[in-house]
Amino acid sequence: MSLADELTRLDELRTRGVLSDEEFQRAKARLLDASAPPSDIPAVAAVNRLRRSRGDRWIGGVCGGIAVITGVAAWVWRLTFALLACLGGSGVLLYLLLWIFVPEDR
Numbered sequence: 001m002s003l004a005d006e007l008t009r010l011d012e013l014r015t016r017g018v019l020s021d022e023e024f025q026r027a028k029a030r031l032l033d034a035s036a037p038p039s040d041i042p043a044v045a046a047v048n049r050l051r052r053s054r055g056d057r058w059i060g061g062v063c064g065g066i067a068v069i070t071g072v073a074a075w076v077w078r079l080t081f082a083l084l085a086c087l088g089g090s091g092v093l094l095y096l097l098l099w100i101f102v103p104e105d106r
Contacts, residue, residue: 003032007028010028051102052102052105053067053074053105058078060095061104062102063077065102065105081094
């Protein structure tokens with residue numbers, strides 16, 4: 001059921017007297033909050049804040065940038081990428097992709 005259908009259904013319930021105006025407003029606000037854009041989701045907001053670090057960098061600043069948004073120390077991320085690099089090279093590929101596509105901090 002689309003958002004417009006849900007709002008129409010709520011309005012019909014209010015018109016018939018099943019919902020009071022106050023209940024209608026609360027239900028409408030709940031529906032509109034549920035249809036919020038994905039940028040309001042904390043994980044999406046964190047990914048959008050991801051920037052390569054200028055101060056905490058060894059190679060490209062990727063681990064320093066990830067450390068800022070996750071709250072985990074940069075050395076843990078460096079160790080993780082090194083372990084992934086030893087286990088098939090996926091750490092190198094992932095690091096290079098992040099280095100290319102993640103913008104640098106201002």
